[in-house]
Amino acid sequence: MKILFLNPSLRPGSVHVFLPVGLGYVMTYVKKHGYSFDLLDIDIANYSNAYVEKYFIKNKFDVICMGSIVTHYKWIKWCINTIKKYQPEATVIVGNSVGGSIPEVLFQTTKVDIVVYGEAEVTMKELFDAIKLNKSFGNIVEPRVEIPHTNKGYPSTIKGLGIPGIIYRTKNNLIVNNGKRKAVKKIDDFPFPNWDLFDVETYIRIGRNHQGSNSWFYKPEETISMPINTARGCIFKCTFCHYAFWHDPYRHRSAENVIAEIKQNQKKYNANYFNFWD
Numbered sequence: 001m002k003i004l005f006l007n008p009s010l011r012p013g014s015v016h017v018f019l020p021v022g023l024g025y026v027m028t029y030v031k032k033h034g035y036s037f038d039l040l041d042i043d044i045a046n047y048s049n050a051y052v053e054k055y056f057i058k059n060k061f062d063v064i065c066m067g068s069i070v071t072h073y074k075w076i077k078w079c080i081n082t083i084k085k086y087q088p089e090a091t092v093i094v095g096n097s098v099g100g101s102i103p104e105v106l107f108q109t110t111k112v113d114i115v116v117y118g119e120a121e122v123t124m125k126e127l128f129d130a131i132k133l134n135k136s137f138g139n140i141v142e143p144r145v146e147i148p149h150t151n152k153g154y155p156s157t158i159k160g161l162g163i164p165g166i167i168y169r170t171k172n173n174l175i176v177n178n179g180k181r182k183a184v185k186k187i188d189d190f191p192f193p194n195w196d197l198f199d200v201e202t203y204i205r206i207g208r209n210h211q212g213s214n215s216w217f218y219k220p221e222e223t224i225s226m227p228i229n230t231a232r233g234c235i236f237k238c239t240f241c242h243y244a245f246w247h248d249p250y251r252h253r254s255a256e257n258v259i260a261e262i263k264q265n266q267k268k269y270n271a272n273y274f275n276f277w278d
């Protein structure tokens with residue numbers, strides 16, 4: 001099974017480029033469970049849309065996965081439809097808030113196959129297992145139950161039972177909603193993001209230009225900056241935020257687990273500056 005992960009660029013050409021934490025967690029988790037994949041990192045390589053289009057003409061995949069925040073909807077829509085133009089058989093999976101907060105919109109305006117709702121590590125592993133073995137993602141609950149879209153104007157999804165945390169399109173174009181997956185309680189169990197899966201040297205080099213300037217201890221050119229997240233979810237419930245839709249509880253990692261990741265990246269990359277993103 002040929003899998004591609006795609007890291008889009010929210011701000012093409014920006015001097016601010018950061019290792020993508022959410023995507024890093026997902027890729028590390030599925031790799032740990034035996035899946036290999038390619039990565040098209042548009043953000044770090046600053047690929048143009050013309051390059052991306054050519055890439056999809058030349059390189060064929062069984063599964064193509066991408067995620068971004070909701071304000072990136074227009075580009076994600078372009079990308080899904082471009083992929084489907086050249087490789088209609090590829091299964092396209094979209095995660096993060098552009099997937100999880102507007103799934104009905106994506107299903108109506110694009111040919112996306114699966115939207116992953118919420119934390120994606122375990123869901124993606126289960127999805128890959130099912131796709132590899134040609135197994136179904138679940139069944140439609142009968143008699144059918146419609147789940148209306150809260151913003152109206154978009155079609156309802158149909159209640160399903162199967163791999164939790166996904167909404168998917170069936171062969172006869174029904175949109176089936178398997179409901180939420182329970183958030184993982186003990187987030188210490190997630191493997192640390194493996195930054196070797198990315199062009200980490202380039203991220204560190206570019207990072208010096210902007211993140212280094214925040215460091216009072218090292219000269220910018222000596223700064224080796226890495227990201228670290230210590231928690232999942234959020235303690236607040238701002239109504240405009242996709243976290244409010246997810247209803248995931250706030251969970252934090254143990255101090256030992258956080259320190260172990262810091263030590264690992266100090267040793268592995270000589271990291272001397274950590275961005276606590278949360």
Ligand code: B12
Pocket residue numbers: 005010011018019020021022023025026065066067068069070071093094095096097098101116118119120121124229231232233234240241242243277278
């Ligand atoms: C850390 C962070 C940042 C960091 C960047 C971190 C990074 N490079 O990874 C910095 C400070 C740079 C940043 C910048 C911005 N951020 Co910010 N950020 C966050 C924050 C606090 C945590 C995100 C995080 O790492 N969570 C932990 C990881 C593990 O979870 P996750 O990212 O959600 O990933 C999981 C799922 O989403 C999913 N997933 C993620 N990627 C993928 C990919 C695939 C293929 C699949 C299937 C699934 C999947 O699986 C992951 C693992 O379970 C969130 C708020 C929050 N509490 O989450 C805001 C948040 C994501 N940011 C937000 C915004 C708006 C921005 C900016 C646009 C702000 C601005 N105006 O400049 C910029 C954009 C920068 C950019 N180029 O992307 C918004 C997004 C709004 C929305 N509704 O989509 C949030 C929700 C905060 C908010 N409510 O305003 N941000």
Ligand code: SF4
Pocket residue numbers: 234235236237238241242243244
């Ligand atoms: S503080 Fe509000 S906007 Fe920020 S992540 Fe939490 S719920 Fe979302």
